[in-house]
Structure formats: C-alpha cells, structure tokens
Amino acid sequence: MSDLLSLTRTERSAEDVVRSAGEILARYDHLTQDSGNISWLVRTEGADLFVKTAGTQAPPPAGAAAPYLDHAGRVQLLRSAVELARSVEHPALARLRSVLEAADGPVLIYERAPGELIGVPAAQRGDPTSPYRRFAAADAELRLTVFDQLLASHVALESAGWVACDLYDGCLMVDLSTGRLTLIDLDTYRRGTSTNDMGRVFGATRFMAPEEFELGAPLDARTTVFTLGRLLRHFGTGLTEELEHFCGGAAAAEVVDRATRPARAERFGTVGELAAAWRANRRSV
Structure with a gap:
C-alpha cells in the first residue's frame, strides 16, 4: 500500500513522501495558484490521489503572487x-481518504475527483474549448443536474453548521459527460x-455577496444563499446573466433572482429554503 495511505506521521517532507508514493501526474504551486498551497495529483498502485498541503514556510519564489496567508x-x-x-457526508463532496502529519505540516489525501475543473484563469474564459465555456453551453438538463447536486450538498453542509466562503x-x-459534480477546496468555509x-x-468577486466586502457585516446562511444563486445565474444563463435565458425556466429564474438580491432580508433565510423553492420550481427538460 502507498505510504500516502498507510502513514499517519512522518519526519519527511510532504513532497518526499508524495514522490516516493507513485507517478506525479501534476503539481500545483505558485505557477498555477496564489494561495501558497502546494498540491499534487499522484498515481499510486491502488488509485489516483489528490494531495494537498500548506506548502513551505519559505518566502514565495520571485514573481509569484503573494499568498493570502502565511x-x-x-x-x-x-x-x-x-x-x-x-x-458531512455527501456524494458531491471530495472524499478525504486520510491525513498525514509531515515535517512541513498536514497532508490531506483525497480521492481523485472525476471530470474537469470549471473555473479557469480570466484569460481563458473566452476560449470556447475551456471547461468554463463548455459547461455554460452544455445541455440544460446536465446543468440543472449539477445545480441539483450543488444545492443538495449545501443543505447537508448547512445542517452541519457550515457557511460558504470562497465558493466559486x-x-x-x-x-461533462454525466453531470456528476465534485466540490473541492472548501478550506475557507466557516x-x-x-x-x-x-x-x-476570500472569494471571487463575481460570486460574492455584498456583506463579504463589509467589515463587521454578518456572514451566515443568507451569504451562502447569495453565492449559490450567483453560480446558478452565471452558468444557467449561459454567462449572459439575463434571467430570461435561464435554463431552468421562468419560475426557477424567479428563485434565483430572490437568492441574489443585494438586500439580505429579501433573500431566502436558509439554504434549505432555497433548495425547497428550487425543487418546486425547477423545470424538467
């Protein structure tokens, strides 16, 4: 069995352990992200795994974007x-297989999620071959299936007390062949x-609620509702943001409109309420 799954503690660095465990398929560092984290996609004898760490304590390399946190x-x-x-257990949440304490901090070991990452760098959002554009232009039923999973998973998260932060x-x-959703990188949820x-x-401006820019403002279920609504609106309208183009029909578009109102009191009070309204109004295609 791979050291990645059999060990719980080591004096070696995370990278040493990962490189000895199997074939490195991809490495994600300052060249692809600005968080300061370092992650790997590694093929081991038993499975493909996604391994995430806090990176090193060394200063960022020259030219790297400064990480949000030390x-x-x-x-x-x-x-x-x-x-x-x-x-929380839900099929749309990435499955954490184990946690290894390495010399340079915790090593989170997940099953490799199927599919493609929908978010791409801003410079690639106009590319029709990107996952971002292909999802936005996908069959309506596939997008609605993804939205169903997105909302259901956040009902489960809400039940365990979690509030979304940096969901984008x-x-x-x-x-994109089956409509299966896996949520990753929920580290900053509160x-x-x-x-x-x-x-x-933390977050992408395109999906953030007004209170996420206001010092001292409450961050709660209504904040999660807003971000979920923004994701549905953005991709459900094929990136036009015009609700008359919403793939779920006019009644579901009204649900999305209420979820994304700037005034907190005008939104749904909980994710559960949003999900119930969605199920009652979402059209089948």
Whole structure:
C-alpha cells in the first residue's frame, strides 16, 4: 500500500513522501495558484490521489503572487477542511481518504475527483474549448443536474453548521459527460454564523455577496444563499446573466433572482429554503 495511505506521521517532507508514493501526474504551486498551497495529483498502485498541503514556510519564489496567508494560516485552513470533510457526508463532496502529519505540516489525501475543473484563469474564459465555456453551453438538463447536486450538498453542509466562503467556479469539478459534480477546496468555509473580520473576505468577486466586502457585516446562511444563486445565474444563463435565458425556466429564474438580491432580508433565510423553492420550481427538460 502507498505510504500516502498507510502513514499517519512522518519526519519527511510532504513532497518526499508524495514522490516516493507513485507517478506525479501534476503539481500545483505558485505557477498555477496564489494561495501558497502546494498540491499534487499522484498515481499510486491502488488509485489516483489528490494531495494537498500548506506548502513551505519559505518566502514565495520571485514573481509569484503573494499568498493570502502565511504558512501557519494555511495550515489552520487545512485543518478546517479536515473538520468539514469529517462532519458531512455527501456524494458531491471530495472524499478525504486520510491525513498525514509531515515535517512541513498536514497532508490531506483525497480521492481523485472525476471530470474537469470549471473555473479557469480570466484569460481563458473566452476560449470556447475551456471547461468554463463548455459547461455554460452544455445541455440544460446536465446543468440543472449539477445545480441539483450543488444545492443538495449545501443543505447537508448547512445542517452541519457550515457557511460558504470562497465558493466559486474554481470549486466545481464536473464530469461533462454525466453531470456528476465534485466540490473541492472548501478550506475557507466557516463553522456557524460569524462576522466579517477582513473587510474583503476570500472569494471571487463575481460570486460574492455584498456583506463579504463589509467589515463587521454578518456572514451566515443568507451569504451562502447569495453565492449559490450567483453560480446558478452565471452558468444557467449561459454567462449572459439575463434571467430570461435561464435554463431552468421562468419560475426557477424567479428563485434565483430572490437568492441574489443585494438586500439580505429579501433573500431566502436558509439554504434549505432555497433548495425547497428550487425543487418546486425547477423545470424538467
């Protein structure tokens, strides 16, 4: 069995363990992300695994975008990701196989998610061959199937007390042949209602609620509702943002409109309420 799954603690670095475990299919570092994390896709004897770490304590390489957090902060978020994974079971959530404590911090070992990452760099969003564009132009029923899973998984997360933070298209792995969704990188989700202590919290501006830019504002279920609604609107309209183009029909478009209202009191109060309204109004194609 691969060391990645058999070990719980090692004095070696995460990269040493990963490289000795199998074939490195991909490495994600400062060249592909600005978080400071380092991750790998590795083929082991038993399975393909996605391995995520907080990276190193060394300063970012020259030319790299400055990470949001230092190494200690990134470690804290990875431990939160472990808590989330162990508190909620849902088929749309990436499956955490094990956690290894390495010399340079925790190593989170997930099953490889099927499909393609929908979020792409801004420069690639106009490319019709990108997963971003292909999902936005996909058959209506496939998109609605993905939306069903997105909402159902967040009902489960809400039941365990989690509030979305930094949920965007870069969290969506979608198998565009089947419509299967896997959610990844939920490290910054918060447990329970909290107060915006950053001013601008983590996230992609395209999907963030107004309170995520306001120091001292509440972050709660209505915040999650807004972001979910924005994802549905963005991709459900084929990127036009015009609700008359929404793939789920006029009644479902009204649900999305209510979810994304700037005034918090005008939105659904919980993800459960949003999901129930969605199920009642979403058309079958």
